[in-house]
Amino acid sequence: MKRFLALTLAIIMVAVSLVGCTSPEKPAEQAPATEGETPATGDEGSTDGFEIALITDKGNIDDKSFNQGSWEGVVEFAEAEGISHQYIKPEEASDAGYLAAIDLAVAGGAKVVVTPGFLFEVAVYEAQTKYPDVKLILLDGTPHTADYATFETKENVASILYSEEQSGYLAGNAAVKDGMTKLGFMGGMAVPAVQAFGYGYLQGAEDAAEELGLADGSVEVTYHYTGNFEENDTNKATARTMYQEGTEVIFACGGSVGKSVMSAANEADAKVIGVDVDQRYDSETVITSATKGLAASVIQVLESIYDTNSWDTFGGKTTYFNAENDGVGLPIEVIGDANADAFDRFEQYTMEEYEATFAQLVDGTIEVKREIEVADTTGFATAEELTNQLELAKVKAATR
DSSP states (O other), X not given: OHHHHHHHHHHHHHHHHHHHTSOSSSOOOOOOOOTTOOTTBSOTTSTTOOSEEEEOOSSOTTSSSHHXXXXXXXXXHHHHHTOOEEEEOOXXXXXXXXXXXXXXXXXXXXXXXXXXXXXXXXHHHHHHHHOTTSEEEXXXXXXXXXXXXXXXXXXXXXXXXXXXXXXXXXXXXXXXXXXXXXXXXXXXXOOHHHHHHHHHHHHHHHHHHHHHTOOTTOEEEEEEEOSSOOOOHHHHHHHHXXXXXTOOEEEEESTTHHHHHHHHHHHHTOEEEEEESOOTTTOTTEEEEEEEOHHHHHHHHHHHHHTSOOGGGTTTEEEEEOGGGTOEEOOOSBTTBTTOOTTTTSSSOOHHHHHHHHHHHHHTSSOOOXXXXXXXXXXXXXXXXXXXXTTOSSEEEEEO
C-alpha cells in the first residue's frame, strides 16, 4: 500500500507539472477520456497503474505534430482493446529528463513505452538495458550513445523511421501541378527527417515541372532552415518576407514553426503545406500536409504485441514506414465528413492525380533521393549542393 501511494503521488506530481510547463495563456489539453476515465488515461484509477505510456518531447500533447499524432495512435488502440494508457510530459527537455520520465512510466506499471521523436534516442539507448522486460517504441529515431559512438537496438526496442522524402515529394509535386511556380521551404533543424522532407519536396517539384513541360528555371524555391522548432516572431517575419517576395506556398516543416508560417500566410492571403499530421484543421491557409503515418505505425506495432504475437517483426531492428505500407502520404479524407474532398483547397490538383503518383512510389517507378552530401556541419545545404545532387533543372533553388 505504501508503495502504491508513493507511485500515485509521483503521477500526480507529473500531472501538476503539465500545467506548470505550459504557457499561462493556454494550458496543454489532454486527450479526451472515455466514459468513467480521467483525461489522458485508459483507467487511471486502477491499482494496476497504466500499461501503455507515451512520453512527450519538449512539445505538448496538442502540438498538431509528433506528440499528438503518436498519442492518437495509442488512444485509438488502447481504447479499442480496453488497455490503460497515460502520457507524461518530462519536467526537463534533456536526455536525463526523458529517461526520468521513462523511469516514472515503468514505476507506474507501463509494459510498453512510446517515445515520439529523435530526441529520445539517447534515453531509449539507456532504457533498453535498464528495463529489458519493457517494450520501447521509438518513433523517428534509432538508439545510440550521447556521443554517437555506439548504435544498438536491443530486442525490446522497435525503431520506427519514415520515408519523409516520399511524403515531401508528393507535396512538391502537387504544388507545381496545381499551377504554383514560386515555392518556399521552411525547415526547422537540419536533422535527417527534416532534410529528407525538403529534398523530396524539391524532387517532386522538379518532376512535376518536367511532366508539365515547363522551361528550365521556371519553378523557383526559396529554401530555409530556421534552426529551431519554435513558434516565434523571427520565424513569422521570415515567412512574411518570403510571401512578400512572391512565394505562393511554404512547406512548413519544423513542428511549431508551422504556426508562425500559418500566421504569416493568413495575413498575406497565401498558402501553407503542413507536415507530420493533417494540419488543415489548424488553418484555412493549409492546402495539404506531407504526413507520416504516426498513429498507423503506433497501432501496427501495438498490434504486434497484443494481437498477433509478432513483436519480432519490429523488435530489435529499424523498420521504415513508406508509401508501400501507407506510412507516408497526403491526406485523402476529411475527418468527420465522409463526403468531403480532401483536395478541395487546391485550384486544380485532384485526388486522381495524387493516386497515380502515389502508385508510382509504391511500385518503385518513382525513386526519391533521401540524402545528399552537405559540407556545412549544420546540415544546411547550399543552393549548389541542392541543384547538383538532386539534379534540378526546372527548379531554381535559392537558400536563405
